[in-house]
Amino acid sequence: MLRHRGPRTVLTTVKELDAFPKIPESYSETSARGGAISICTFLLIFILVISEVGFFLDTRLKFKYQVDVEYNEKVWLNFDITVASDCRLIGADVVDVTGQAWVFTEEIKEKQVNFELSPEESFLRDSLLKKKAVLLDEDDGTKISEIAIKHGFNATQIYFQAEKDSSLGPFDACRFYGNVLVNKVSGNFHIVAGKSIPLRGGHAHLSFLANNVNYNFSHRINHFSFGDMKVGFINVLDGDEHLTNVQGATFQYYINAVATHISSRRFNTNTYQFSVSEQSTLTDNSMGIAGIFFKYSFSPIAVEIQEQSMPLGRFFVRLCGIVGGIFATSHIINILIGIVSDYTKQKRTDLSSKTNAATLKTATLLSDSAPVNNSVS
Incomplete structure (x- = not known):
């Protein structure tokens, strides 16, 4: 037997079209690397936006x-x-x-x-x-x-x-x-x-x-x-x-x-x-x-x-390009740095595991080759 769900509301339809899904904070992880990149990103955006505003207010012949x-x-x-x-x-x-x-x-x-x-x-x-x-x-x-x-x-x-x-x-x-x-x-x-x-x-x-x-x-x-x-x-x-x-x-x-x-x-x-x-x-x-x-x-x-002078529409387009471009670029840089960092950590872990295994194997061989003393009472 099918259950009647009722008519879909406009709000439900709009929510399904959301192109910016929200990730719960419990699923996100912060790091010192990401914080440093964020500071550099916001600082660069601030400098470029100020420069762009000055360029917009200025005129050209x-x-x-x-x-x-x-x-x-x-x-x-x-x-x-x-x-x-x-x-x-x-x-x-x-x-x-x-x-x-x-x-x-x-x-x-x-x-x-x-x-x-x-x-x-x-x-x-x-x-x-x-x-x-x-x-x-x-x-x-x-x-x-x-x-x-x-x-x-x-x-x-x-x-x-x-x-x-x-x-x-x-x-x-x-x-x-x-x-x-x-x-x-x-x-x-x-x-x-x-x-x-x-x-x-x-x-x-x-x-x-x-x-x-x-x-x-x-x-x-x-x-x-x-x-x-x-x-x-x-x-x-x-x-x-x-x-x-x-x-x-x-x-x-x-x-x-x-x-x-x-x-x-x-x-x-x-x-x-x-x-x-x-x-x-x-x-x-x-x-x-x-x-x-x-x-x-x-x-x-x-x-x-x-x-x-620069048209107002072009000014806003350039601002959006600056902000969006820097955000996208910083995200890519963060991912690349993370990949390199994870790869380096994995290499160090593998190297450490191999070193530990070799050390254990050497110790086992030495213990096997050592003479056994049997005393008869």
Whole structure:
């Protein structure tokens, strides 16, 4: 006769699907070896989890390269340059390959200053030059560059000192600073002898008025950049200084600018980074115009820099992999050590048994071969 068991409950069904059976504590055995491995396991898990959390909280920069299609846009040219000559003897303007020339009377600001830096400016320049020196290092330079981009390094620390400069005369230098909107084509920003005057289809510099005047093109580039000034780049020309005693000196900077879009946690901006090569020559006044020339061009390649962090799901997967992997590996190591230990003990036991058996056998043989003394009374 069959006994009716009744309907199975959901809890009973779930219990039968348990993939993690519980072993009673009375069936488990602890050992000093297992305790030592457990301590090492938990310590290693703790160290790796802390490291993984730090990696998750940190961000990384991803670089993408593409063709620059924004060729019709205008670009801001930002500059702050101090020249060791009187402002009445020199002038600055821009000309590009389209034949367009501008004499910026309002955008390019001029200010009579002392060529020697104030203590505050000297401190800012020295700190900037130290950062640029670190950038030349392959490892530390990469770290400094990433930090500057992530935290939005302020490239205008020295630039804004031009507005605050309240030094007293007599002055021996002229400071040119401002922001000029230029075409996105090759061009030339220059500071030369003589004031510039607009002409039909171009401009001219009245340098012949300065032929008998001592002017000096020793200069300091406090800031030079394209695009947004408040970005995370340490511009390659910022803080550079060139001194000369030659009146007919010409300094030329050949600049190649690359459009760069930065998308970080702190800011999003469109700016430019650039490379530069320099050349200085002595110019005969009858053969050319002495001065400072920034000849720039724009690369057809654009760079996109994105600050990215690890997705939360990937973080949890990596944590599970660390914890589970270490536990599984430590369990395997514990089993292997146990096997080796048991094998070694078994070998020692067998060796001891064989030694004892041989000793017993030897003793038996010796007792059998010993003479027997029978006494007759």
